[in-house]
Amino acid sequence: MTQPSLISTKHLTKHYPGVKALDGVDFDLHPGEVHVLFGENGAGKSTLISMLAGANAPTDGKIVLDGEEIAFESVADAQKKGVYTVFQEFSLIPTLSVAQNIFLGWEPLVGPFIDRRTMRARSREMLAELGFDIDPTEIVARLSRAQQQMVEITKAFHGDLKVLILDEPTASLTDREVDHLFDFVGRLKAEGVGIIYISHRIQEFARIADRVTVLRDGAKIGTVAMDQTSEDRLVEMMTGRAIDEIYPAIRHQPGETLLKVRNLKGIGVRDASFTVRAGEVLGVAGLVGSGKSRLFRTVMGLGTRLEGTVEYRSRSIADWPTRDIIQAGVYYLSPDRKAEGLDLAKSSRENLAVNLVMGGEGGGQSFFVKWDEVNAKASAISDKVELHPSYRQKPVAQLSGGNQQKVLFGKCFGQKAELFIFDEPTVGVDMGTRSALYRLIQELAEAGKAVVVISSDLPEVLNLAHRMIVLAHGHIAGELAGADMTEDQVLKLFFDESGVEK
Amino acid sequence: MTAQSLTAAPVLSVRRLFVKLGVLPFFLLAALVLFSLLSPKFLTGQNLVNVARQSVYLVLVSMGQMLVLVSGGFDLSVGTSIALTSVVSALGMVWFAGLFPDAIWIAILFGALMGFGVALMVGLVNGVGIAYFDVSPFIMTLGVSSVGAGLALFLTGGVPVSDLPFEFGDTFGFGRVFGIPVPVLVAIVIIAVMWLLMARTRLGTQIYAVGGNIKAAHLSAINTRKALLFAYVICALIASLTGLLLTARVESGEANLGGTIALESIAACVIAGVSLRGGIGRVENVVLGAFFIVLVQNGMNLAQVSSYMQMVLLGALLILAVIFDQLRYRMLMSGS
Numbered sequence: 001m002t003q004p005s006l007i008s009t010k011h012l013t014k015h016y017p018g019v020k021a022l023d024g025v026d027f028d029l030h031p032g033e034v035h036v037l038f039g040e041n042g043a044g045k046s047t048l049i050s051m052l053a054g055a056n057a058p059t060d061g062k063i064v065l066d067g068e069e070i071a072f073e074s075v076a077d078a079q080k081k082g083v084y085t086v087f088q089e090f091s092l093i094p095t096l097s098v099a100q101n102i103f104l105g106w107e108p109l110v111g112p113f114i115d116r117r118t119m120r121a122r123s124r125e126m127l128a129e130l131g132f133d134i135d136p137t138e139i140v141a142r143l144s145r146a147q148q149q150m151v152e153i154t155k156a157f158h159g160d161l162k163v164l165i166l167d168e169p170t171a172s173l174t175d176r177e178v179d180h181l182f183d184f185v186g187r188l189k190a191e192g193v194g195i196i197y198i199s200h201r202i203q204e205f206a207r208i209a210d211r212v213t214v215l216r217d218g219a220k221i222g223t224v225a226m227d228q229t230s231e232d233r234l235v236e237m238m239t240g241r242a243i244d245e246i247y248p249a250i251r252h253q254p255g256e257t258l259l260k261v262r263n264l265k266g267i268g269v270r271d272a273s274f275t276v277r278a279g280e281v282l283g284v285a286g287l288v289g290s291g292k293s294r295l296f297r298t299v300m301g302l303g304t305r306l307e308g309t310v311e312y313r314s315r316s317i318a319d320w321p322t323r324d325i326i327q328a329g330v331y332y333l334s335p336d337r338k339a340e341g342l343d344l345a346k347s348s349r350e351n352l353a354v355n356l357v358m359g360g361e362g363g364g365q366s367f368f369v370k371w372d373e374v375n376a377k378a379s380a381i382s383d384k385v386e387l388h389p390s391y392r393q394k395p396v397a398q399l400s401g402g403n404q405q406k407v408l409f410g411k412c413f414g415q416k417a418e419l420f421i422f423d424e425p426t427v428g429v430d431m432g433t434r435s436a437l438y439r440l441i442q443e444l445a446e447a448g449k450a451v452v453v454i455s456s457d458l459p460e461v462l463n464l465a466h467r468m469i470v471l472a473h474g475h476i477a478g479e480l481a482g483a484d485m486t487e488d489q490v491l492k493l494f495f496d497e498s499g500v501e502k
Numbered sequence: 503m504t505a506q507s508l509t510a511a512p513v514l515s516v517r518r519l520f521v522k523l524g525v526l527p528f529f530l531l532a533a534l535v536l537f538s539l540l541s542p543k544f545l546t547g548q549n550l551v552n553v554a555r556q557s558v559y560l561v562l563v564s565m566g567q568m569l570v571l572v573s574g575g576f577d578l579s580v581g582t583s584i585a586l587t588s589v590v591s592a593l594g595m596v597w598f599a600g601l602f603p604d605a606i607w608i609a610i611l612f613g614a615l616m617g618f619g620v621a622l623m624v625g626l627v628n629g630v631g632i633a634y635f636d637v638s639p640f641i642m643t644l645g646v647s648s649v650g651a652g653l654a655l656f657l658t659g660g661v662p663v664s665d666l667p668f669e670f671g672d673t674f675g676f677g678r679v680f681g682i683p684v685p686v687l688v689a690i691v692i693i694a695v696m697w698l699l700m701a702r703t704r705l706g707t708q709i710y711a712v713g714g715n716i717k718a719a720h721l722s723a724i725n726t727r728k729a730l731l732f733a734y735v736i737c738a739l740i741a742s743l744t745g746l747l748l749t750a751r752v753e754s755g756e757a758n759l760g761g762t763i764a765l766e767s768i769a770a771c772v773i774a775g776v777s778l779r780g781g782i783g784r785v786e787n788v789v790l791g792a793f794f795i796v797l798v799q800n801g802m803n804l805a806q807v808s809s810y811m812q813m814v815l816l817g818a819l820l821i822l823a824v825i826f827d828q829l830r831y832r833m834l835m836s837g838s
Binding site: 321322323324326327332334339340341342343344345346350353354355357358359363365366367368369371394395397398411415 | 698702703704705707708710711714715717718719720721722723724725777779781782831834835836837
């Protein structure tokens with residue numbers, strides 16, 4: 001390598017009490033390069049960038065910027081030196097306008113007063129340059145999550161930018177917005193800005209990455225050039241095992257049709273028709289914003305249904321409240337375990353108990369609960385989801401994301417369900433937990449239950465599903481089964497424009 | 503064992519006790535030591551029995567308040583429920599006693615039912631506003647408490663309703679069954695019922711779940727609105743029952759009964775480890791919490807602290823308890 005590094009780390013290490021979050025990582029970024037950090041949750045990606053961003057100080061090792069060893073005092077100090085980070089957690093003030101947020105801390109002045117007109121005009125220019133269609137006078141709280149993400153990114157583009165760090169920037173963007181972002185990243189590259197890009201979506205970063213550094217358990221596994229590697233190879237580096245060890249082969253025994261949806265229309269859902277059968281895993285794929293989650297939330301009565309029919313076991317459930325749909329045997333696993341899934345201050349036993357009680361365990365529908373029975377069932381479920389006994393008494397807030405997800409999965413065994421809808425079942429979960437959760441899905445499907453897996457992780461859907469539907473722009477762009485379920489086919493449907501409103 | 507781990511062990515168990523039970527054991531111990539030093543009469547059997555009897559009313563209201571706190575809200579209108587019940591039931595008893603002078607127990611019953619009826623309205627209005635229209639519990643119950651207090655004063659013109667049937671006060675205010683004062687018996691029954699409800703029933707489990715994470719509860723097939731409505735209605739009804747007992751004790755219907763009880767009951771609950779975030783709290787601890795508040799008031803009386811100063815201290819105590827509740831929640835979530 002003759003090219004000089006823009007920013008590099010030597011043997012960078014970070015200890016937290018009891019944990020080595022990052023272990024002697026060497027990393028370097030060239031000017032005009034997109035360098036992807038790839039790894040599972042907890043692999044050390046966030047720890048690494050938190051130190052490059054100035055949010056954290058390393059325990060050991062050094063950071064070199066432009067050939068000089070430096071120590072960032074704070075995020076603001078790093079920004080002053082040209083290193084700007086767009087974190088996953090937003091730093092926006094929801095009650096202020098977009099322009100006020102973009103210029104927060106460096107407002108243009110006229111004498112002692114803020115020059116609002118310049119602020120608005122400059123914001124409009126910056127947003128337009130990025131191709132983001134947002135009104136700078138709008139209050140941030142009124143924007144969608146994706147739009148807030150765009151404002152967050154826009155904030156980065158001021159001052160003397162040398163290094164831009166993007167932490168999962170596309171997590172809530174639509175494909176068109178992602179295109180705009182990538183165009184802009186391309187322009188920055190041409191200007192010699194170095195970009196560190198954290199993502200776990202290979203299909204997406206393959207379009208812009210020059211090199212990829214893979215981290216696992218806080219250590220660097222290796223750095224490879226994107227054009228000399230493959231997706232499977234990257235996944236193997238990330239997980240330390242081959243793909244076919246992760247996904248079980250699920251027997252396909254389709255039985256009766258449990259759920260029948262015809263011409264369903266709701267907010268963000270257009271004219272969807274599909275069926276779900278017992279003994280089968282239905283995969284649901286689509287980009288973020290394609291409406292794949294909305295579709296099933298509408299089915300569950302969590303979103304507004306405008307038209308169409310929803311039948312479960314030949315009974316119309318379209319107008320039922322969510323609780324009745326659940327009691328009828330349809331379980332929906334929320335993608336957001338913190339906000340919608342778990343009571344974080346309680347133990348796993350107490351969390352599971354709620355569903356066992358609602359599912360009629362421990363005394364059926366009688367007024368009093370037989371806690372002995374409920375507790376016994378809760379331990380049985382904990383065994384089933386392979387939750388280690390030492391985690392069972394602690395508040396779930398103290399558990400790792402993977403263990404929290406196991407508890408969330410456990411909740412569905414409390415309710416006597418026949419149809420399981422898993423919305424992003426493995427989001428933020430390590431590979432060991434993943435394969436455990438996949439085995440549970442296998443067990444359910446082979447026991448004759450109907451399973452729906454909604455996921456933004458395409459390999460997950462392709463490897464688990466017997467049949468799949470792909471959504472684009474809120475409608476079902478296509479249905480695939482058997483040998484047609486290939487990545488190429490799915491990607492074609494991802495960008496299907498037939499659902500776009502004329 | 504090293505010296506370090508020897509000193510660390512008691513600190514660790516104090517921590518564990520704090521995370522498990524909250525601040526109550528420490529406050530209780532401090533109060534007992536402090537007030538026995540200030541007054542020799544404090545730690546006598548006679549005085550403690552006295553405190554137990556006086557605490558009945560606060561224990562009762564705190565039972566209802568706890569139910570609402572566990573559901574994730576709070577009720578500032580418990581005092582109003584007491585005042586309205588007192589005024590309405592007293593007016594009702596006097597009126598019915600005039601109509602049927604020979605059937606005094608019927609008059610008492612009808613009067614009491616009117617009191618319960620008006621508290622039921624308070625609870626329903628609170629519950630519907632909060633559960634179905636998403637009004638914040640703070641604004642809803644604050645508004646209702648103004649409406650109710652205004653109505654109670656309007657009904658009586660600010661003058662206490664007197665000439666209640668003698669039997670009412672004689673039985674429910676000063677009566678004894680098997681040597682136990684009637685209000686104490688009522689409290690024991692309500693405590694037992696509440697304990698059963700919270701610890702043993704499906705409904706109690708649902709209320710804990712709603713307070714812990716209302717969205718997760720919704721996705722677990724719980725009727726969250728019904729659970730919230732239930733909590734506010736039961737809270738108002740228990741306050742109403744307390745209002746009747748207090749009315750019997752003072753032998754008149756008064757619009758200013760229960761003026762400070764909202765603050766006191768919330769303080770009792772929070773000190774007893776009921777989380778202001780909802781989802782956490784135990785009946786048996788709340789009984790002790792209410793007992794503690796009355797104990798402090800009694801101790802301050804014996805130590806001749808002026809009643810104005812007592813208000814200052816009670817408010818400060820509540821804030822302190824909330825600060826400790828925050829600390830405890832943080833420790834609970836982080837596990838450190």
